[in-house]
Amino acid sequence: SSAKPARRKWCLDDFEIGRPLGKGKFGNVFLAREKKSKFIVALKVLFKSQLQKHNVEHQLRREVEIQSHLQHKNILRLFGYFHDEHRVYLILEYAAKGELYKILQERSRFDERTSADYIFQLTNALKYCHRKSVIHRDIKPENLLLGLENTLKIADFGWAVHAPSSRRKTLCGTLDYLPPEMIRQEPHDATVDLWSLGVLTYEFLFGNPPFEAEGHTNTYKRITSVDLRFPEHIPVSAEAKDFVKKLLRRRPSERMSLADALQHPWITKNVPHSSLA
Numbered sequence: 001s002s003a004k005p006a007r008r009k010w011c012l013d014d015f016e017i018g019r020p021l022g023k024g025k026f027g028n029v030f031l032a033r034e035k036k037s038k039f040i041v042a043l044k045v046l047f048k049s050q051l052q053k054h055n056v057e058h059q060l061r062r063e064v065e066i067q068s069h070l071q072h073k074n075i076l077r078l079f080g081y082f083h084d085e086h087r088v089y090l091i092l093e094y095a096a097k098g099e100l101y102k103i104l105q106e107r108s109r110f111d112e113r114t115s116a117d118y119i120f121q122l123t124n125a126l127k128y129c130h131r132k133s134v135i136h137r138d139i140k141p142e143n144l145l146l147g148l149e150n151t152l153k154i155a156d157f158g159w160a161v162h163a164p165s166s167r168r169k170t171l172c173g174t175l176d177y178l179p180p181e182m183i184r185q186e187p188h189d190a191t192v193d194l195w196s197l198g199v200l201t202y203e204f205l206f207g208n209p210p211f212e213a214e215g216h217t218n219t220y221k222r223i224t225s226v227d228l229r230f231p232e233h234i235p236v237s238a239e240a241k242d243f244v245k246k247l248l249r250r251r252p253s254e255r256m257s258l259a260d261a262l263q264h265p266w267i268t269k270n271v272p273h274s275s276l277a
């Protein structure tokens with residue numbers, strides 16, 4: 001029949017477990033191989049006790065629901081999931097070149113062509129998400145992985161929702177990537193991802209996020225006043241600065257759209273055949 005193959009029931013015994021790849025928030029991620037097909041995956045193991053303790057079961061259900069329906073080369077695939085008495089297992093695409101934030105740390109910053117190539121790929125992924133009214137809301141280097149041929153993969157849809165939305169969960173971790181409207185807990189829409197795209201572009205080019213400051217209060221003040229400065233000592237083109245300035249606008253409606261970002265000179269000049277996409 002033409003119906004989609006029924007999602008098969010997976011269990012731990014279907015996989016050979018390999019080395020640990022790293023730590024997610026509520027559990028560890030292991031290299032794994034499905035025994036019959038020999039297909040390599042990343043198996044994310046989450047402890048039910050941890051999920052209950054932090055009351056994030058609903059967030060995980062939403063993450064699985066959203067990520068399993070998104071199919072795009074720049075979005076890490078979620079192939080399926082299963083659970084046993086104590087753990088939940090997510091069967092994820094394996095990104096062969098690992099975590100982008102570690103590469104950024106090692107190299108302290110990326111050159112303009114590399115930055116533009118990653119931002120071009122990310123823009124395409126966000127365009128795909130927004131077309132399906134999914135907003136990611138947590139775009140930052142820690143949530144980006146690299147596949148073969150420097151293919152960028154957005155991972156961790158733990159904060160993704162269907163737009164528009166008003167956040168209820170308390171924010172934890174860095175404020176650096178959040179737009180003013182989310183910090184102020186105001187209703188927000190897909191334009192929050194445009195702001196984060198601007199923050200990420202700045203961090204790729206300069207090596208740290210634009211509104212970094214000591215402590216939440218100072219970061220908060222710099223974000224809400226859009227206190228954007230470009231270090232003189234790092235040679236960055238006028239087009240790159242223009243690209244960032246057009247995304248880091250306090251008023252969401254004034255932020256450059258993803259379609260305009262793809263046509264921006266900084267992208268078309270630095271990403272070969274980007275205009276063919």
Ligand SMILES: CC(=O)NC[C@@H]1CCN(c2c(Cl)cnc3[nH]c(-c4cn(C)nc4C)nc23)C1
Binds near residue numbers: 023042095
């Ligand atoms: C967004 C997120 O969940 N990040 C934390 C998890 C750590 C490993 N996770 C991986 C996930 Cl979820 C998928 N693929 C990966 N590939 C690697 C990796 C590859 N190399 C050479 N080194 C590493 C490390 N890691 C992963 C993600």
